[in-house]
Amino acid sequence: MTETRHRTGRVRRSLGLLLTSALTAAGLLVTASPAQAESTLRELAAQKGGRHFGTALTVNPLNSDSQYRSIAAAQFSAVTHENEMKWESLEPQRGQYNWAPADSIINFAKANNQIVRGHTLVWHSQLPSWLNNGGFNGTQLRSLMENHIEVVAGRYRGDLYAWDVVNEAFNEDGTFRNSIWYQGMGRNYIEYAFRKAHEVDPNAKLYINDYNIEGINAKSNGLYNLVVDLLNRGVPIHGIGIQSHLIVGQVPSTFQQNIQRFADLGLDVAITELDIRMQMPANSAKLQQQANDYKTVVNACLAVSRCIGITVWGIDDERSWVPYTFSGEGAPLLYDGQYNRKPAWYAVYEALGGNDDPGGSDPGGSDPGGSDPGGSDPGGSDPGGPSGPCDVDYVVVNDWGNGFQGAIYIRNTGSSPINNWTLQFSLPNVYLNNGWNGDWTQNGSQFTVRAPSWNPTIQPGQRAELGFVAGKNGNVSAPNQFTLNGNVCS
Known part of the structure; x- marks a missing residue:
């Protein structure tokens, strides 16, 4: 199993926070990038x-x-x-x-x-x-x-x-x-x-x-x-x-x-x-x-x-x-x-002593200067849009060549509840098979996930965890941007 963790912020070449990890035969995670795996x-x-x-x-x-x-x-x-x-x-x-x-x-x-x-x-x-x-x-x-x-x-x-x-x-x-x-x-x-x-x-x-x-x-x-x-x-x-x-x-x-x-x-x-x-x-x-x-x-x-x-x-x-x-x-x-x-x-x-906030924040540290230390933004500009009180991690849990399983973690970093949320992002070359912990729809490369009726609110400091299985055609990159109720997540 290969687990790849991406935290999407304002688009940077490495997304600032890209982790790729692989299991050894011993079942332990070994980092494949300078960032520290959880x-x-x-x-x-x-x-x-x-x-x-x-x-x-x-x-x-x-x-x-x-x-x-x-x-x-x-x-x-x-x-x-x-x-x-x-x-x-x-x-x-x-x-x-x-x-x-x-x-x-x-x-x-x-x-x-x-x-x-x-x-x-x-x-x-x-x-x-x-x-x-x-x-x-x-x-x-x-x-x-x-x-x-x-x-x-x-x-x-x-x-x-x-x-x-x-x-x-x-x-x-x-x-x-x-x-x-x-x-x-x-x-x-x-x-x-x-x-x-x-x-x-x-x-x-x-x-x-x-x-x-x-x-x-x-x-x-x-x-x-x-x-x-x-x-x-x-x-x-x-x-x-x-x-x-x-x-x-x-x-x-x-x-x-x-x-x-x-x-x-x-x-x-x-x-x-x-x-x-x-x-x-x-x-x-x-x-x-x-x-x-x-x-x-x-x-x-x-x-x-x-x-x-x-x-x-x-x-x-x-x-x-x-x-x-x-x-x-x-x-x-x-x-x-x-x-x-x-x-x-x-x-x-x-x-047990874990302190690297798995799935909720970058285990390798944030970019306090607001610039990409590894290079410029591949998109050439800030994606724009209002910045919201949320951050998102994107994880490839398992990849079997022509398909993969992913997880998305949404954290409310603000001081007020986020109600009846809608998450949107783009994944080209991907077709959705199944999604859970939200109502999933796909239109072309655009994915929309709406809050489930049984859990419509993300309280301050809490997070929602989504999962999906999808097929793919060729290589798939992590989404460049996530928006939650129209706000760009950091």
């Missing part, structure tokens, strides 16, 4: 004590959606299989394994210099029917469990930095979940699983992973007491996975304190499945609260040195598990269904 989330996290910032991936969009792949490679340094490593996916029929989907994700991670979390070896859910309905006794269940660990962890030994060995072992009151494993072996199944995983993959970090353990409560207390006991008996457990499937406005006040108490046991802690859902439909207030909540979670992790990383449970809202699981709820992730960055993305970016 930092990625993975880069920023790495600068915070070597932490990772990861995502859960699923194989179908990874194999079919170029933008999904591009974002996954560019922004994230760790990968978790959303479903492809669960028992029913790997061994749907006893003794018959389907490795291809899991292998595909691991190969993608290797190609993009990403670490991989193994999720998950022992869980009560998403088991194949032959196992769930097999009527096995405790001795047989232990043999099946340990064989599964040997086969799966053995296959991927050296490819994964960590395993979620046991997943969701507790009830909300802190008692053990009455799973088939607990029914057959009692609480000892947890110890058996960790010892076997360490035997098979001795260099991997071994985690116990659960949800609703973000704050100090009965469930996290039950987990804490178990872990203390396991450590006292020399069981090889190295980390706590705090899933963090949260609700907007409900981040526990004891989140950081809870992370710290597990870290004080000498364990690593990771936020492993972060998403923050809301009652639909989304609106600006909910999205802002969501952004604040994401920042709170990131800051809680950054405040504890042994909180080694954060993984969000998916890339975009459309492919999230949330709407299919929680009726009437959704919009839990950093990107919306059209891969537009949401306020939550910018909140995470800022919490």
Whole structure:
């Protein structure tokens, strides 16, 4: 994926602010011009004590959606299989394994210099029917469990930095979940699983992973007491996975304190499945609260040195598990269904230390003198027209030769709201296929985008993010000028 960022001002030869960046095989952005490319989330996290910032991936969009792949490679340094490593996916029929989907994700991670979390070896859910309905006794269940660990962890030994060995072992009151494993072996199944995983993959970090353990409560207390006991008996457990499937406005006040108490046991802690859902439909207030909540979670992790990383449970809202699981709820992730960055993305970016204002201002600096240091205006004159309280960034997100995907960011730099806006610009040799976050029309080379009815206003200091897919004939240059309600944007 090639991402090219242009900020259009009064026309200058280089537009003053042209960035061209390309992804290396490691998935990092490398500048192709003197200007500085914006930092990625993975880069920023790495600068915070070597932490990772990861995502859960699923194989179908990874194999079919170029933008999904591009974002996954560019922004994230760790990968978790959303479903492809669960028992029913790997061994749907006893003794018959389907490795291809899991292998595909691991190969993608290797190609993009990403670490991989193994999720998950022992869980009560998403088991194949032959196992769930097999009527096995405790001795047989232990043999099946340990064989599964040997086969799966053995296959991927050296490819994964960590395993979620046991997943969701507790009830909300802190008692053990009455799973088939607990029914057959009692609480000892947890110890058996960790010892076997360490035997098979001795260099991997071994985690116990659960949800609703973000704050100090009965469930996290039950987990804490178990872990203390396991450590006292020399069981090889190295980390706590705090899933963090949260609700907007409900981040526990004891989140950081809870992370710290597990870290004080000498364990690593990771936020492993972060998403923050809301009652639909989304609106600006909910999205802002969501952004604040994401920042709170990131800051809680950054405040504890042994909180080694954060993984969000998916890339975009459309492919999230949330709407299919929680009726009437959704919009839990950093990107919306059209891969537009949401306020939550910018909140995470800022919490990780990003300060180059991605998409909103020139990361390379402005031209305070008002003249082009690289040469004269190719148009020979100022384009004219009234100057308005707006600036615009234009980004080529992906280019596949005869077509491309673009994004446009409009920022209100004035002191008053911009209502019922209309954006106009020219793109010769381009024909529109689809546009979103506005009502798009094309007349020859002239493009017009009108504010959508559900979001007609850009408040001071805020911005609108538009996207489109288009075909092209030959080379396409960035627009020389954008006008918003008749005013030329700077």
